[in-house]
Amino acid sequence: MLPTKLQTSATSKTRREIILEARNVVRKYPGTTALKGVDFRVYRNKVNVLIGENGAGKSTLMRILAGAESATSGELLLEGEPVAFADTRDAVKHGLAMVHQELSVLPNLSVSDNIFAGQELSRFGVVSEGEQSARSAEALGKLGSETSACVLAGALPLGQRQIVEIARCLAHRSSILILDEPTSALSSAECDRLFTVLRELKQQGVSIVYISHRLQELLDLGDHFTVLRDGLVAGEGRRSDVDRRWIVERMTGRNTQPDLSPPTPADAGGDLLRIDSLTAMGQNGRLVLDRVSLSARPGQILGIYGLLGSGRTELLEMLAGARTADSGEIFFRGQRCSFATVSDAIRCGIALVPEDRIRDALVPDRSIRENISLAGVRSFGRCFVSRRKEAERVRELAAELKIKANDLERPVSSLSGGNQQKVVLARCLLTAPSLLLLDEPTRGVDVGAKAEIYQILRGLASRGLSIVFASSEMEEIQQLAHRVAVLSLGAIVDEFDASAASEDRLFSAASGLRTHERENG
Amino acid sequence: MNKVAAGVPLTPHSSTASAGKSIATLLLKLRSVLALALLVVFFSSMTSSFLTANNLSILTKHVAITALLAVGTSFVILAGGIDLSVGSVAGLSGMTAGYLIVHGIVFASGDPHFLPIWLVILLSLLVGGAVGCLNGLLVTRLSIAPFIATLGTLYVGRGVALLISNGRTFPGLAGDAARHNTGFPAFGQAYLLGVPSPVWFMAIITLIAWVLAAKSPFGRHVYAVGGNERAAQLCGINVCRVKISTYAFSGACAALVGLVIASQLEAAHPATGQSFELNAIAAVVLGGTSLMGGRGSIGGSLVGAFVIGVLADGLVMLGVSEFWQMVIKGIVIILAVAVDQLQNRVQLRLAGGR
Numbered sequence: 001m002l003p004t005k006l007q008t009s010a011t012s013k014t015r016r017e018i019i020l021e022a023r024n025v026v027r028k029y030p031g032t033t034a035l036k037g038v039d040f041r042v043y044r045n046k047v048n049v050l051i052g053e054n055g056a057g058k059s060t061l062m063r064i065l066a067g068a069e070s071a072t073s074g075e076l077l078l079e080g081e082p083v084a085f086a087d088t089r090d091a092v093k094h095g096l097a098m099v100h101q102e103l104s105v106l107p108n109l110s111v112s113d114n115i116f117a118g119q120e121l122s123r124f125g126v127v128s129e130g131e132q133s134a135r136s137a138e139a140l141g142k143l144g145s146e147t148s149a150c151v152l153a154g155a156l157p158l159g160q161r162q163i164v165e166i167a168r169c170l171a172h173r174s175s176i177l178i179l180d181e182p183t184s185a186l187s188s189a190e191c192d193r194l195f196t197v198l199r200e201l202k203q204q205g206v207s208i209v210y211i212s213h214r215l216q217e218l219l220d221l222g223d224h225f226t227v228l229r230d231g232l233v234a235g236e237g238r239r240s241d242v243d244r245r246w247i248v249e250r251m252t253g254r255n256t257q258p259d260l261s262p263p264t265p266a267d268a269g270g271d272l273l274r275i276d277s278l279t280a281m282g283q284n285g286r287l288v289l290d291r292v293s294l295s296a297r298p299g300q301i302l303g304i305y306g307l308l309g310s311g312r313t314e315l316l317e318m319l320a321g322a323r324t325a326d327s328g329e330i331f332f333r334g335q336r337c338s339f340a341t342v343s344d345a346i347r348c349g350i351a352l353v354p355e356d357r358i359r360d361a362l363v364p365d366r367s368i369r370e371n372i373s374l375a376g377v378r379s380f381g382r383c384f385v386s387r388r389k390e391a392e393r394v395r396e397l398a399a400e401l402k403i404k405a406n407d408l409e410r411p412v413s414s415l416s417g418g419n420q421q422k423v424v425l426a427r428c429l430l431t432a433p434s435l436l437l438l439d440e441p442t443r444g445v446d447v448g449a450k451a452e453i454y455q456i457l458r459g460l461a462s463r464g465l466s467i468v469f470a471s472s473e474m475e476e477i478q479q480l481a482h483r484v485a486v487l488s489l490g491a492i493v494d495e496f497d498a499s500a501a502s503e504d505r506l507f508s509a510a511s512g513l514r515t516h517e518r519e520n521g
Numbered sequence: 522m523n524k525v526a527a528g529v530p531l532t533p534h535s536s537t538a539s540a541g542k543s544i545a546t547l548l549l550k551l552r553s554v555l556a557l558a559l560l561v562v563f564f565s566s567m568t569s570s571f572l573t574a575n576n577l578s579i580l581t582k583h584v585a586i587t588a589l590l591a592v593g594t595s596f597v598i599l600a601g602g603i604d605l606s607v608g609s610v611a612g613l614s615g616m617t618a619g620y621l622i623v624h625g626i627v628f629a630s631g632d633p634h635f636l637p638i639w640l641v642i643l644l645s646l647l648v649g650g651a652v653g654c655l656n657g658l659l660v661t662r663l664s665i666a667p668f669i670a671t672l673g674t675l676y677v678g679r680g681v682a683l684l685i686s687n688g689r690t691f692p693g694l695a696g697d698a699a700r701h702n703t704g705f706p707a708f709g710q711a712y713l714l715g716v717p718s719p720v721w722f723m724a725i726i727t728l729i730a731w732v733l734a735a736k737s738p739f740g741r742h743v744y745a746v747g748g749n750e751r752a753a754q755l756c757g758i759n760v761c762r763v764k765i766s767t768y769a770f771s772g773a774c775a776a777l778v779g780l781v782i783a784s785q786l787e788a789a790h791p792a793t794g795q796s797f798e799l800n801a802i803a804a805v806v807l808g809g810t811s812l813m814g815g816r817g818s819i820g821g822s823l824v825g826a827f828v829i830g831v832l833a834d835g836l837v838m839l840g841v842s843e844f845w846q847m848v849i850k851g852i853v854i855i856l857a858v859a860v861d862q863l864q865n866r867v868q869l870r871l872a873g874g875r
Contacts, residue, residue: 322755343757352755360755363748365816374745375756377738384736427756 016080019044019207020065020096020176025074027060034060036231037074041224042176047198047208049218052228053251053473058211061228062178065209066098067091089118097169098178105161107154112136114153115168139167142204143197159190166197170206177201178209181308183217195221213307213472215244215511227251248503252475270334271295272466273319273435278328280314280490288314289325290491296435296466301457303481303498304470305506311490312470313355316437319468320352321345332435346375351428353421355439355470361424364413368405369394371412371423376430397426401456418449425456436460438469442476454480474506486510549864553808553824553857560828564835571838578717584830585719586778590797591804591822592723592730593774596767598805599734601747601814602660602667604768607775607801609678610652611794614645614776616682619691619789621645622702635700642708642780649776650769652678657765671768675798682791691789709784719781723823726774731819743767747814803850804829807857828853 020042027035034057042048042065052058063069065076067085076083078094085091088098106114112133120127121135136149145163147156153164162182169177179198183191198208198221212218218225225242227235227250235250273296282288289311296302306312317323319330321339329336332348339345345352354360363371372394373380380390394408401422405415412423421442428436441457442450457480461467470487471477477484484501486494486509494509548555565572590607597604621641625633636644652674659670696703711718734740742763745753754760778797783789802812808825810817832853836846 320755321757341757341759342755343759346757354755359749359751361749361752363745363752363815365748366744370741370744374741374753374758377741380738382738384732385738385741431757 017044018042019079021077022061022065022071023075023077025061025064025071025076027057027064027069028072034231035064035071035074038228038231038233040065040226040233042207042209043224044207045202045205046223047202047210047221048224048226049222050209050211050226050228051213051218051247051251052234053475056228056251057231058228059180062098062180062209062211065091066096066178068098092119092172092174095173095175096178097172097174097176099162099165099169099180099182105153105156105164107152109153110150111140111147111153111156111164111167112149114164115139115149115171117168119172135171136167139170140164142170142200143167144193144200157190159193162190162194163197166201170201175205176207176209178211180211181213182210183212183214191217213511215247215507217511218247219244244504244507248507252503270297271331272298272333273468274331275319276329276331278315278318278325278330280318280323280325287490289318289328290489291328292487292490292492294468294485294492294495296468298434298464298466299461301461301467301469301480301482303477303484304468304487305472305474305477305484305510306470306487307472307510309489310487310510312472312487313439314490315487316352316439316468316470317354319345319435320350320437322352346431346433349432349434351375351431351433351436353424353428353436353438353441355443357420357424361427362412362420365411367409368398368403368412368415368423369408372397372408372426372430375427376432379430393430394426397429401426401429402452416446416449418445418453421445421449421453422456425453429460433465435466435468438467440471441469441480442471442473474503477501477506478503546864546867549860549867550809552860552864553821553828556857557824557828557831560831560835564831564838567835568838571835576834576838580830580834581720581723582717583834584827585717585723586781586797587800587804587829588723588823588826589719589726589774589778589781590801591808591826592727592819593771594798594801595730595805595808595810595817595819595822596734596743597667597771598802598810598812599747599814599817600743600764600767601750602764602767603671603802603812604653604656604771605668605671605798606652606656606674606678607771607778608794608797609675609682610649610772610775611779611782611797612682612791613652613678614649614779615783615789615793616685616691616779616791617648618642618645618705618780618783619694620685622694622696622705623691625700635697635702638696638702638704638708641702641705645780646773646776649772649774649779651772653769653772653775654765656772657761657768660768661761661764679791679795682793686789686791688791690791692787694783694787694789706784706787709781719785722777722781726777727819727823730770734819739763739766744815747816749815800829803854806854809857809861811861 018041022038022040025035025038025040026033038057038061040061050058050061060069064071067088067090070084083094085094106117109117115136116132121131122128133149140147140149140163143163143166145160145167147160147163153161156164166177182194195217202208210218210221223239225237225239225247226233227247229251235246237246275295276293278289278292279287280289292315294302304312304315314323318325321342321344324338330338332350337348339348363374369391373390377385380386398405398408403419403422403426405419412420415423442453445453457467469480478498478501481498481501484496484498485492486506488510494505496505570576594604594607618641621636621644625635627633656671656674659665659673660667694705696705709718713721734743742753742758745756745758746760746763750760779794782793804825805817805822806812806825807828808817808821808823810821829850832850833846836849
């Protein structure tokens with residue numbers, strides 16, 4: 001229905017080169033501004049690449065384009081006409097569909113039910129199974145997939161599920177497809193399949209918006225490039241004008257590199273932690289960690305540069321006792337150990353600040369005080385918690401970490417992202433760790449709090465704490481780490497001192513060049 | 522909500538919120554106490570016999586049954602679970618006690634051994650605790666949804682209670698001096714300092730539960746597990762152990778209720794406690810505890826039990842029919858939860874409008 005309408009409007013005017021345009025889009029959240037006036041153009045039948053570090057505003061912009069969020073100000077033009085989407089369904093009606101970063105396939109339904117979930121084709125109130133599976137098969141066929149439309153989606157491997165998601169968009173006759181990090185969970189063979197599919201879709205008249213951290217695939221696939229940095233467009237160009245250096249320069253910003261030289265590590269003794277050939281298998285038989293060996297010293301900050309799906313979270317959770325390895329050994333203070341539970345690890349002096357504080361760390365309804373003391377509440381009394389001792393220690397930590405809260409009895413959910421992160425950090429410090437693990441230490445944290453957290457971590461390291469953090473932000477790695485390891489597809493592909501951590505080296509290691517060589521060779 | 526632990530909310534927010542706002546939130550927080558006070562005022566104005574010592578003594582005895590169950594299930598619900606088996610467990614523990622008193626324990630060959638009453642009581646409580654542990658194991662080790670697991674033990678427990686006596690009642694639990702097992706009726710009928718024993722049990726169990734919930738590391742762990750299980754696990758909290766403990770506590774409280782009832786009747790009836798679990802859950806919910814877990818208090822559950830008890834007894838005294846009583850109870854529960862949601866929204870608005 002809609003594509004025809006689009007086509008008539010397009011033929012009546014001259015067929016526009018730009019199918020969708022965002023003009024001066026601003027999006028404010030309480031405390032932060034994610035987009036500060038962004039212009040973004042989607043060219044017809046092209047792969048439009050959007051690049052930027054975490055927190056640059058990519059996902060926010062895409063959610064606005066797909067109708068999942070609305071802009072604080074600014075406008076959207078579809079085929080030159082101003083539009084406003086009420087919600088994602090409305091956007092789908094206009095031909096825009098988003099393939100989400102977290103796959104949203106319903107595992108309990110068949111492929112064709114998934115494709116038509118929420119928009120079932122029905123006649124007299126009864127779902128027309130036949131028509132649904134026919135159209136599903138057609139969409140899957142276009143994608144070169146041999147998946148049958150009647151198998152359960154849950155039985156499919158991840159790559160196939162991704163294809164089902166794209167088929168869902170095609171079956172709704174979407175003309176603009178937004179893909180947010182589609183390859184983060186895919187194997188390299190699955191990635192290749194996806195790229196072939198995307199190129200074919202382009203031929204068939206679909207315009208694609210593509211977000212990814214993997215530079216190599218962007219350079220292979222992209223036609224138009226837009227770089228976001230801190231909520232602003234930092235650069236825009238055609239494929240012919242763009243190369244690796246161009247992207248890296250705009251992503252990281254040449255001029256603004258404050259305090260890049262990392263402080264020199266305190267001269268430390270032997271290794272506090274050494275891991276040897278740690279290997280773990282994922283659910284789909286893919287290696288999550290592939291013979292990872294690393295060591296960490298007191299007073300040293302080790303930065304692990306890894307993108308989503310690189311295995312960084314799994315590695316840290318393993319060290320914190322929240323996950324077990326299939327093979328390999330962990331030595332802590334020179335002794336071989338395997339942490340069966342998190343409390344074992346905490347008792348040994350290892351604490352983890354998880355990646356997603358809302359999901360994995362905070363108890364939102366409880367007070368700031370209780371959230372800080374949660375992991376070490378037994379230290380204030382085994383049978384009765386001494387409120388006096390507890391409040392005293394919590395107040396000390398809150399002051400030390402500069403947690404900005406009027407009242408530590410207020411629910412932790414009332415704090416800003418940066419202060420919530422400090423609460424999680426304070427909780428870890430309360431257990432008196434000698435090894436502190438942090439997964440994306442400043443995710444969703446504003447610039448000011450970010451600098452404070454860096455300051456805190458440097459201070460802790462200078463007091464002899466060993467710190468291991470994982471991050472997908474190059475700048476963070478460069479600013480904070482004394483030593484850098486690059487994790488890609490579960491394996492350490494490069495390791496060097498911070499002084500050698502150029503953007504180029506980080507990027508080429510992480511973006512898959514070497515892993516491709518390794519896999520083929 | 523953490524200060525509300527005793528059902529006696531303390532200070533309103535010390536922030537700069539205007540007096541009107543803080544009074545509004547305070548009233549919302551105190552609503553179950555207010556509702557209770559209103560009910561008492563209402564019933565005492567309607568019938569002169571309501572506010573008499575005799576009636577209050579009977580009333581608190583009734584309330585004690587619901588309160589013990591509600592306080593027990595509170596932990597389960599705070600940790601994000603639900604316990605439907607408490608009524609059956611009450612029946613089962615009463616029947617266990619009845620069997621031990623009437624038949625004793627028969628070893629491989631020989632005469633039955635009759636146990637002293639304290640041991641009978643202890644064993645019956647252990648049976649309740651064991652069913653609770655079973656619930657906890659089903660929920661944690663076999664990952665069965667709490668609703669289903671405890672629904673299963675509800676049926677199994679009731680069935681076993683009926684099997685023990687083949688559906689018959691054990692009458693005459695007064696015991697036999699020759700068997701050295703007299704004294705069971707005193708367990709639920711005795712008075713100490715003029716207060717009936719069930720009320721003592723209620724007071725002691727509530728106190729213990731309140732200390733556990735509000736003052737002990739275990740309580741913190743329960744709230745954490747209910748509020749964000751994954752976060753609790755990553756804090757080194759043994760989530761399985763916490764959950765199993767909550768079910769075991771709930772089972773033991775239910776067993777105590779079964780013993781009190783059997784003792785008061787001097788008979789153990791296998792159908793004792795039918796649909797008690799619904800009263801218990803209703804009391805917990807009336808007390809402001811969220812069925813999603815992580816939010817609520819022991820004191821709230823106690824007040825909730827009183828609201829249910831006062832409502833039931835008061836309506837009986839007014840001569841309201843049993844059918845209308847059910848309708849009214851249902852409406853009160855729905856109202857309570859509706860007000861709970863209203864409070865959440867008001868608090869959100871106040872927090873946002875700071």
